[in-house]
Structures are given as C-alpha cells and as structure tokens.
Amino acid sequence: MPEVAVTIGSALAFARGRIPASEARMFLCRLLGIGAAQVAAYPERNLAAEQAAHYAAWLERRAAGEPMAYILGEREFYGRSFQVGPAVLIPRPETELIVDLVRARIRAGSAPRILDLGTGSGALAVTLALEIPDALVTAVDLSPAALDVARGNAARLGATARFIVSDWFSAVDATAFDFIVSNPPYIADADPHLKEGDVRFEPRTALASGPAGLDDLRRIALDALSFLVPGGWLLMEHGYDQAAVVRDLLVSSGFQEVASAMDLAGIERTSYGRRP
Known part of the structure; x- marks a missing residue:
C-alpha cells in the first residue's frame, strides 16, 4: 500500500478491482476488531502501520487466489x-x-x-x-x-x-x-x-x-x-x-x-x- 496514512476508506479503495469489496471489509473487521457496520460508518479511521502491512499482505495473497479461510x-x-x-x-x-x-x-x-x-x-x-x-x-x-x-x-x-x-x-x-x-x-x-x-x-x-x-x-x-x-x-x-x-x-x-x-x-x- 502507499507510504501514507492509511484509513479504512483508502484501504477499501486500494482493494477495488483486485478482490471483492466484501472480502476487503472482512480483512478490516478482523484487523480492527470491529463489525462491518463500523467499517462502513468510519471511513476516516486510521490503520496502524502494522495493521496496514497485514492488510496489504492479505490482499496480495487473496488476489493470488489463496482461500479466505486459509488467510x-x-x-x-x-x-x-x-x-x-x-x-x-x-x-x-x-x-x-x-x-x-x-x-x-x-x-x-x-x-x-x-x-x-x-x-x-x-x-x-x-x-x-x-x-x-x-x-x-x-x-x-x-x-x-x-x-x-x-x-x-x-x-x-x-x-x-x-x-x-x-x-x-x-x-x-x-x-x-x-x-x-x-x-x-x-x-x-x-x-x-x-x-x-x-x-x-x-x-x-x-x-x-x-x-x-x-x-x-x-x-x-x-x-x-x-x-x-x-x-x-x-x-x-x-x-x-x-x-x-x-x-x-x-x-x-x-x-x-x-x-x-x-x-x-x-x-x-x-x-x-x-x-x-
């Protein structure tokens, strides 16, 4: 992901066209410990650097076809x-x-x-x-x-x-x-x-x-x-x-x-x- 502050909104935008939006939201729910409603309601919320790194790695694995269950x-x-x-x-x-x-x-x-x-x-x-x-x-x-x-x-x-x-x-x-x-x-x-x-x-x-x-x-x-x-x-x-x-x-x-x-x-x- 870009070397800038990562928000929920920018993370979802980064995934667009690479994996389904529903799967990107699942990643964010897991990383942030929140529900899908909160992901939708707070697009401005920041991800910590470690969370953003995990998100980017998971996104790459899923884009390569690895099952969500394994990720x-x-x-x-x-x-x-x-x-x-x-x-x-x-x-x-x-x-x-x-x-x-x-x-x-x-x-x-x-x-x-x-x-x-x-x-x-x-x-x-x-x-x-x-x-x-x-x-x-x-x-x-x-x-x-x-x-x-x-x-x-x-x-x-x-x-x-x-x-x-x-x-x-x-x-x-x-x-x-x-x-x-x-x-x-x-x-x-x-x-x-x-x-x-x-x-x-x-x-x-x-x-x-x-x-x-x-x-x-x-x-x-x-x-x-x-x-x-x-x-x-x-x-x-x-x-x-x-x-x-x-x-x-x-x-x-x-x-x-x-x-x-x-x-x-x-x-x-x-x-x-x-x-x-």
Whole structure:
C-alpha cells in the first residue's frame, strides 16, 4: 500500500478491482476488531502501520487466489469457528448435512460410538462430539498434520474425541461403531475443477480419488460393515452427480435402507445405508 496514512476508506479503495469489496471489509473487521457496520460508518479511521502491512499482505495473497479461510485461519461449521490451514480441507456447509442425519438417528439416552474417517480439520468429529455429548467419537486421518489441526480444534472448542493416524480403517481397532461418517475425496483425478478456485490450494489427497473419484468411497463402503454394530449406519458425502453410483456401492456391499439426502441446494450430497 502507499507510504501514507492509511484509513479504512483508502484501504477499501486500494482493494477495488483486485478482490471483492466484501472480502476487503472482512480483512478490516478482523484487523480492527470491529463489525462491518463500523467499517462502513468510519471511513476516516486510521490503520496502524502494522495493521496496514497485514492488510496489504492479505490482499496480495487473496488476489493470488489463496482461500479466505486459509488467510484468516478459520471457517465456520455448524455455528462454530474451526481453525484451518493448508494441511486440511476447508469445511463446507453441505457437510453439515451429515451431522443432521446422525442426530436424527440417535436414540434417546444412548451413548453412540461414532467413527469419522478422514477427519481433516475435525469439523465432523468435533461437531458430533459437541452436539451429542454422550457420544464416544473416534477420528482418523492419514495425515499427522491434519490430526494436529483437528486436535487443536477439539481442545479449543471443548470436545472430547480420540484421534488416530490411519489409512481409513487400517489402524482402527475392533471396536464396533454405531455410526461411521466420512467426507472422503471424491473428485476425479483429471477433473479440471482441481485447477480452479480455492481447491488449487487445498491438499489434493483430500480431494481426488481415482479416475472417477470413487476409489475411496468404494473402499469405505466395502470395509465398513466389519466395523459397524448390527443396525449401525454408514453415511458418506459425495459429488453432486455420484448419488446413484454410491447407492449401488452400498447395496452391493450389503447395506440395507440405502438412500440419499439432499443439501440446502437440492443436491443429493450424502448417501447412507444400514448394516442388517
């Protein structure tokens, strides 16, 4: 930014045409510890030199395409703020559907055992532990760095869960779970969207899964029955056009009561089945 006194108004003007105005306002809200209404009401307010430097650096990173969640270090999920970074996938609103589906299947007074496969930031595991206080939650991820983020989120939000480094079920003990949930990689390896937008900066191992994006979904569906109690549920998020094939995977793997649920956009986003 120019080597002159920086005000809210000049900071917003400097960002114009480079990033959306709403994102520039978010940066200023964070730096100044004020709300959007105050940003709009006091364009003459000065930024300290350190604040202006942070703002300029953040603006450059965002203009280069880096996700807002990574720059600010957090993203909201199910009404809570989760810390995120390049080691983990950015939580998305559609994944909240899994939490709703699990909650709808909880028996009153039960203490369900829940396994979250590929926990990443811990968004699902931590949320389920907080929304279902009696639940016994186990979260696994192949990435130790991702598990560090998940553990940090659990500690900061006051959730109790067990975290294990594991390639899906490989290091999971013989515990039988009432629910297995997962938001696994489900994008095809050659999908051009992997080179666009925020996903360019997210860990590829959390996004892509084989020629059709089905490798990990298939692996989970095939192995999950051995880790579920009779009557236990497997719930998996998948791509916008994968519901039918995932239902087929669940049926062929031996699941019953197989169905798909729509997210708020009307897309079949999560498919599930029950162990007989």
